[in-house]
Amino acid sequence: MTDFTNYHFSEEARIVSESIPGERSRELIQQQIELEGSVVSYPRSIPIALKRAKGAIVEDVDGNQFIDFFAGAGVLNVGHSNEEVMAYAVEQQKHLVHALDFPTENKLSAIRKILGCLPEALRDQYKVSFGGPTGSDAIEAAIKLAKIKTGRDTIIAFTGGYHGMTSGALALTSNVGFRSKLPSLIPNVHYVPYSYCYRCAFKQKPGACQNQCVDYLRQVLENSHSGVPKPAAIIIEPIQGEGGNIVPPEGYLEDLVRLAHQHDVLVIFDEIQSGFFRSGEFLSWMHTDAVPDIIAISKGLGGVGFPISGLIYRKDVEAWGPGAHIGTFRGNQVSLAAANGAFDFIERHDVRQHTKEMGAYLMERLETLKADCPYLGQVRGRGLMIGMEFVRDADTKEPFPSFVKAFRAACLQRGLLFEVGGHYNNVVRLVPPLIITPAIVDAAVDIMRDALTFLLATEPEFARADQSLTLA
Structure with missing residues (x-):
């Protein structure tokens, strides 16, 4: 089995600007608003301007590096800029x-x-x-x-x-x-x-x-x-x-x-x-x-x-x-x-088998989040096409799109990119490059855990009296 470590810039996120978007990203997004048609959508929810990418890591114009669990809407299956x-x-x-x-x-x-x-x-x-x-x-x-x-x-x-x-x-x-x-x-x-x-x-x-x-x-x-x-x-x-x-x-x-x-x-x-x-x-x-x-x-x-x-x-x-x-x-x-x-x-490089193994590993790590988060109703998927459905209540399954929106923003600030979908816009959709490594999975899940801990501890909308969390 190939070790894909060197196919990426790194195996973790790196945030160097004071906030996301950084200053240069804000400038380019503003220029885009002025010059490009209003059908542009992704920078509205993921406000960054990209400079380069390798493997599962993308870098914006401010030097921030993000773990990419979006992969160009599922396009970059063998990773960004795969030299081979x-x-x-x-x-x-x-x-x-x-x-x-x-x-x-x-x-x-x-x-x-x-x-x-x-x-x-x-x-x-x-x-x-x-x-x-x-x-x-x-x-x-x-x-x-x-x-x-x-x-x-x-x-x-x-x-x-x-x-x-x-x-x-x-x-x-x-x-x-x-x-x-x-x-x-x-x-x-x-x-x-x-x-x-x-x-x-x-x-x-x-x-x-x-x-x-x-x-x-x-x-x-x-x-x-x-x-x-x-x-x-x-x-x-x-x-x-x-x-x-x-x-x-x-x-x-x-x-x-x-x-x-x-x-x-x-x-x-x-x-x-x-x-x-x-x-x-x-x-x-x-x-x-x-x-x-x-x-x-x-x-x-x-x-x-x-x-x-x-x-x-x-x-x-x-x-x-x-x-x-x-x-x-x-x-x-x-x-x-x-x-x-x-x-x-x-x-x-037997990417088929690697995809199955990394998919199983990512699902296993996400299930640990589900056990601790009262709003994560289901983790599902096959290979590296995985969904996390968030609900207000596990029994009623009432969709919770506002939580997902806040969760995506919190993950972005910490260096993780993903898209949101689902019948009710309450599903985190994970479609990373197939060449991700266990270290990248761990880094991504750590970001999710930190973001969940932050939201559940600081946002009044998401606080619950019956919470007994072990996310920290």
């Missing part, structure tokens, strides 16, 4: 950058590696197609392919799902806040409950559930009065990301795919965030026996942050001809080279 992977991209830039969809050895190598990471029995059953450079582009392509193949128009998506911000992808995204000011998107999209056992839509207790969420979908598909026409496809995240890093229970995906195929409905797995080894396998559905028809990939596929997206789909789904789906920047050669480098790096 960057070498592939640098070499490619010397020869060819842009090639539309012409064949190159570089691209064919990446395709072979993608297919070669599928279960052995399935590798010959799939093809790969590249579209535009973002995950949203992959979703748009998946929708188009499903509709062309089936001749049908309806798509079924899931509550809590996030698939992107373009018109089609946004129509499949359940957060109404993203589209509250848009009068229309693509039509004929219908939502059913995701298997979110901590907040079961059917009020079932753990261990008593009979897969009612799949039964509900069965009613939608089989009842002619459900109001839902026969769909072209069902689209689902095998691990729900923005929805709160939710891992569905064993058997759920298998039952869902089986039901869809019984009704001649295609299944699209959105692996844009949960894929590229984040779960410990190439794609997160590979932890199950479910087999999708179409898979959307992006994010980590670009190695060290180069933009790329694509589809992996069964050969019997092939239904479009030349030019039916195009994109000027599809399959960029530098991004493909970085993908090749990332695949090789992961194989050479």
Whole structure:
């Protein structure tokens, strides 16, 4: 097993400015406000201006170094500025950058590696197609392919799902806040409950559930009065990301795919965030026996942050001809080279196993926080895609987004970055680079513990008379 210590600037945070943001960061954020469009979002909740990064450590313009458990929204799976992977991209830039969809050895190598990471029995059953450079582009392509193949128009998506911000992808995204000011998107999209056992839509207790969420979908598909026409496809995240890093229970995906195929409905797995080894396998559905028809990939596929997206789909789904789906920047050669480098790096250093071990270790450390914090309702995840759901009361499970907001700010001041999500914006979403070390995990959890201790001791809103804390 590789020791990844030297792939990072350090294994701990370093805060040198009096507060966050520092003086220079404040200056650049103000310039950004004046010059850049108001859709900018991340600096509003994580107010820093970045200068450089290596591994799981990012440095701002004031010299502060932060442990990055955000990883560019799950993009930097092999770490920031990974020199072994960057070498592939640098070499490619010397020869060819842009090639539309012409064949190159570089691209064919990446395709072979993608297919070669599928279960052995399935590798010959799939093809790969590249579209535009973002995950949203992959979703748009998946929708188009499903509709062309089936001749049908309806798509079924899931509550809590996030698939992107373009018109089609946004129509499949359940957060109404993203589209509250848009009068229309693509039509004929219908939502059913995701298997979110901590907040079961059917009020079932753990261990008593009979897969009612799949039964509900069965009613939608089989009842002619459900109001839902026969769909072209069902689209689902095998691990729900923005929805709160939710891992569905064993058997759920298998039952869902089986039901869809019984009704001649295609299944699209959105692996844009949960894929590229984040779960410990190439794609997160590979932890199950479910087999999708179409898979959307992006994010980590670009190695060290180069933009790329694509589809992996069964050969019997092939239904479009030349030019039916195009994109000027599809399959960029530098991004493909970085993908090749990332695949090789992961194989050479057994990152799959490292991810599983670090995920288990991080979960174990977070459970110690849960035992001491009255507001941490659940720790869940697979590999290094982990969620911490905060609630006001463990019994009622009332969401506690104000605590999460304060917790993120307190962690930022101490040198830890992460994003917040969940159905109620009450989930800390941890998606660090896969090459984190035990020392980095320990440093991150220590920051969380210190931040929790501070909030519970000093903020009147979060004080409780029945607290008996051992966080300090």
